[in-house]
Amino acid sequence: MKTIVGLEIHVQLSTATKLFCGCSTDYRDDEPNTHCCPVCLALPGALPRLNKKAVDYGLKVAKALDMKVLEESEFARKNYFYPDLPKAYQITQYDKPLAVEGTVEIEDDEGHEKIVRITRVHLEEDPGRLVHVAGGSKYSLVDYNRSGIPLLEIVTEPDMRSPQEARRFLNKLRTILEYLGVFDGDREGGLRVDANISLEGSERVEVKNISSYKGVEKALTFEVTRQKNLLRRGQKVTRETRHFMEGRGITTSARSKEEEHDYRYFPEPDLRPLRVADRVAAIDLPELPVARKNRFMTQYGISLNHARTLTGDPKLADFYEAVAHVDPVLAATWVADTLLGELNYRDMGIAAVPAERIAELLALLRTETITDTVGVQVLREMLDACAAGKPCEPPAVIVEREGLARATGDEFAQVVEKAVAANPRAVEDYRAGKKGALNFLVGQVMKETRGRADPRELGKIVSEYIDTGGV
Known part of the structure; x- marks a missing residue:
């Protein structure tokens, strides 16, 4: 059964301030809810103001991936309720993204070059972060420091055919982003992945919020096995959203898969459309x-x-x-x-x-x-x-x-003589044609010289010493 994988990658852009306000994005070592303002807390009357640097970074990525930047892109409201989303909607881009139709070249599982198509890239804001209290507590804590961090979402076509290809794609993409200087790969939570996976002819399953490259491969490997086992038993694969539990290496059912109409997208009335296609030509890319x-x-x-x-x-x-x-x-x-x-x-x-x-x-x-x-x-x-x-x-x-300088000259001769004299059985085995005996004798000399002699050179010296009647 053919495995079909597509990825949605959420990249935190390395801007100094958030996407729609002036709050600092450098919050990780600070107290929760200290990098917040009326905009990222969605207080009444607060209006978003777009971060130009985030747009420039998005255009830079689009150019590096050889994408078509749309003449006009638009922000939209994606409506859903979750405690870490203070507005009860997320400002994102929907039917008018920043750019479309790109490519990334990877190696397939046979070592051949393969093109993975990029469907679109678009800008959106990060939600806050839930902190689940240990010990079986019935409540969770919310930290809004992350709310409003600029994300660039990169969506692929379902062109990958194995968990290994998905990981190679992510490694390649991460490298490109780091070369562009728009992303810090060492930053915790800097890149998160939603993976869509299906076996040919069955329903698609989404695995949400995988936070590591290894995790993507592990989650997809588990899903391939789980879905194959269901089909072998004559059961159907349910279209759903699942969470990856990294500590256990398994996925668990979270909810039925939402459809696009569930989010009730509509244009964001507080932000004007973007017309930035003419900026692309002036962008200088580094050596990729x-x-x-x-x-x-x-x-x-x-x-x-x-x-x-x-x-x-x-x-x-x-x-x-x-x-x-x-x-x-x-x-x-x-x-x-x-x-x-x-x-x-x-x-x-x-x-x-x-x-x-x-x-x-x-x-x-x-x-x-x-x-x-x-x-x-x-x-x-x-x-x-x-x-x-x-x-x-x-x-x-x-x-x-x-005293680790290379051993030479008389020091070699003395150590070889000593090692050969101390191992007559190995000498007999060498003369009998056993190759391992010479390696053993060389190892004894290496031990005496603490690695200061070259083993290939020693092999010649030891064999010549024995062959010429040194013993």
Whole structure:
């Protein structure tokens, strides 16, 4: 059964003030209900005033997604009651959105390029936030600090065919938004997703308010399994809205799916129509991920996989370019593979790492002053210091203090002789043609030198030592 997925992505735009008033959007560390005014609390007589920066950000996204900006767009009232919506309606855009008909290119599940069509983007205000009191309380608290934050809703066509494709699309979209500088991916609640999913021939189910990229994949994976099991048992899939319970990895029924007429849309009488299509030509776009990926491969001679990884985050791409002067291919391998792996293990971001220290480490590796094994040891010591808030020592200082410079010459010979003499059984196995025996002996030498010897070089030295009658 073919899986059909479409997404509605709600992106909090990184403006300083809310969409229809001057209240600050920087509220997360402040007390509840302290970033509010008569407009975002919907007090009688308060009138909205549109945030120009939010419109400019919306146009910037539309241009980056190659969309058609409408000659006239219009705000509307979407009527429904919920405690976090003080007006009992949401100001949004309905039949006249900001822009229509865009595209985003992703990889499908077979690794081929695929186009996901963007139906529309439109501006709307965020509702407030409900805080559910722990312990089974019968009431919830409402925080209106978030009420009125500018949202850009991006709606796709149902072009994705698996939960994995949906997650790849979100990762690609997030990267584009971060390159444009309109969105902070590290901001809690900065991107929320409603996912529409169906199996071919069955009813569509909406999963609401998924707040993480992993959560989208998990929620859709659960829904695929749930819907397939219903159909196998001869039951029907009900058209409904469901909530994703991230802690349990399941979706639960919330309500029957509303239709558009349930919201009683009508034009917002307090806001004039927007006529901003003529602004698009003057918008200067930065170098976007695909262009930067292609440039990295051409300019630095790195692989496609490394270029994709390095340009998947603008901060990471900037970091790579700050250290690529040492050796671009070596830098790509160490930043994309080794450094990212160590950062993910520590739950650290690239911003916590001084680029000049990584450049110094790469210089030691390029000149073969240290081995790759020692390079990893030094990197870990540097990152541990960064994570603890301590100064990150120069790698050369760490190498000197701990005696980690590459072992050469007589030191090799002495350690090899010692390791071979201490393991006669492994020597016999090597002479009998067992390849693992040589790896064992090399490992013993590596242990003695604390990784200061190159294993490939050691393999040659050990085998030559045995073959030439050293024992």
